Amino acid sequence: MRVEVVAVGTELLLGQIADTNSQWLGEQLAANGIASHYHQHVGDNHERMVQVFRTALARSDALIVCGGLGPTQDDITRAALAEVMNVDLVRDEAIVTVIESMFSSRSRTMPQNNLLQADVPHGASIISQRRGTAPGLICPLGNKVIYAAPGVPYEMTEMFERAILPDLLERERAAGNSSVIKSRVLKTWGASESGLAEALGERFDELGEHGAMTIAFLASGIEGIKVRLTARGSDDAHALELLASEELIARRIITEKLGDIIFATDEDTMEDAVATRLSEAGLSLALAESLTGGLISSRLVNVVGASTWYRGAVVSYSSQVKYDLLSVPEGPVVSIEAAVAMASGVRRALGADVGLSVTGVAGPDPQDGHEPGTVFVGLDIRGVTEHASLRLPGDRPRVRAYSAISALDVLRRALDRSL
């Protein structure tokens, strides 16, 4: 079964609010092995809504329409559905009663336009409301179906889980499809998307685009490149089994060809990877940040429980602070020597086991004879120091963001070696 998501609302087209419903529904459908090949956004315009619904019905088996079920004049999804179904809107007295009692229970008088929400296309069945006033609809069209839910995520998600998904799965079973999809994301840092694609190219071709296992590459900007493995199995166990064996293969190929570039899985981040290693080793961390200006620190404190291993940071944006607080020797502050001195200095100043530092040139102008994008990372683990030199692309914010995750990756690799 192919399910298409249609988000209704002029505010979506004008970019005044983000459409989080399509992403959420896409994730839910995929997790349940239901194919979704298209999403559409359309405004609160009768003709265009009708046209979008017809376009979607021509290429999909089911539509999930979000939005336009409210009580105001521009909530016209019900009328558009009635036209596509070629039926009339009928006022449902049961819904009238529910809405009236909802208002009276909150001892508020009901504005008359709320009754619009009781108008139902003839032949549609109703998804009762539990979190708002507008009920959802299940509109049959021959062997196809349109589900309509409110645009408010809090209301839509509840209706999807309670009524829409069960109905979809029942239709899948009736159609003899009951496969389950599971996916895993391997997060990498240090390789290009094309480099990964080349490393996994052979495996990519072996699996093909429509097999039980597929591989995809997601460039996620400053967070590196993600490799997504997706398995389609007869049930959860089967899909997870396929996924587990493919993950072993992918990890082996990537590590053999590109080294230790996989830093996390699924929702984990680079800071989680560092946090896990520090906690396990019982090591505390202090940072000395120059061009990154606190960016690395602000990432680390998002890890729950960071206070058990994170001491804090000195953001030595001016050279004087490097000399005074971090006892960096007077002289150029964009150098390997300065980076190492900053790491050792902050480790002592904050009484930590590990000191990590970053100094460099964010740009736009060169500094100490170095071009923008020149970055030095210093590391001091209980007195044992090392350093890394980087050349990073982009404008100021970009150079900073790359520097932050690069420095954390230097720490991750060093901890793996030293532990």
Add this chain to the structure above:
Amino acid sequence: MRVEVVAVGTELLLGQIADTNSQWLGEQLAANGIASHYHQHVGDNHERMVQVFRTALARSDALIVCGGLGPTQDDITRAALAEVMNVDLVRDEAIVTVIESMFSSRSRTMPQNNLLQADVPHGASIISQRRGTAPGLICPLGNKVIYAAPGVPYEMTEMFERAILPDLLERERAAGNSSVIKSRVLKTWGASESGLAEALGERFDELGEHGAMTIAFLASGIEGIKVRLTARGSDDAHALELLASEELIARRIITEKLGDIIFATDEDTMEDAVATRLSEAGLSLALAESLTGGLISSRLVNVVGASTWYRGAVVSYSSQVKYDLLSVPEGPVVSIEAAVAMASGVRRALGADVGLSVTGVAGPDPQDGHEPGTVFVGLDIRGVTEHASLRLPGDRPRVRAYSAISALDVLRRALDRSL
């Protein structure tokens, strides 16, 4: 002209990444008076992409396609465009040279499949890349056009502003739609969207929804509420004149009813507002951050020229660092007293004119008897101290983000009073 946005990528359909491009483009098109009636998402599948492009061309005058221009096997937008244009893909040697030099400049060898990015549909013109490797495309189809840009927002937005928007506006002029749209965004912090809507409600009704001037409210999460004024004039001068007079009216109404909540205009940020005031007053700044963990500092260093007024920060995540480096009196570190001591301590330690501090509880657990969301801001301007107490909503990252902009707003208002 009607412009349709098509976001390409199976990861969008699977909900693995959010499509922020459609929202951003919708906002840009609206701000430039260009109609956009539909958005679509489609996966990395040749037949479906071709079908989606044709559907869009049938109902819109121009398409902006985001994504699928990368170097990997699943980047197939170029081939789909060639089929819709009914032309061949031709390898562009100029692009080959650019991509090769980009890799060599980073002293990396170029994987061969990067050359796929040099394949161009015959007859398409090229939007050169400035931030990545994949160039964009302008594909003419009779009197219609398809623009193709990378899916990476950082690359897409730059191409839109440099090449796509100017081309669209030129087509608008050629089509005789020569009215000019100018808009200004007033950024506010500290008022609710409904509060602003109520304050400006009368003016909103006077202007109406389809007049030469319109007002819109854009909630932008942690950055506060934006008020967008949009003027449609016969030419630039006329539109700017309308805009200027409306801005005076809006500023007067907002300030009279809600106080000094407008902190910036258009692209300016809260950190720009603070930077301007510090530079003008010749004051240097140092930060002491606890629960914000360096977030405020990382925002300040994004201001070009920050080194002239910004000394740096101490991120005192552990209490011991507060006692040792900031000479905060031993005792509870989530209190007004601790906040003020941190501000004065960091001002002295880093030799700055102004010290700003934030301490509080990010959650999930209470601390020092305070609930999550309890935040204290300390300020020391040349020995004159003040403080603010805040109660902020949301989870850890949200409390932090609100704390950061709130603290900067405290500084902004204090500088306005003291200067």
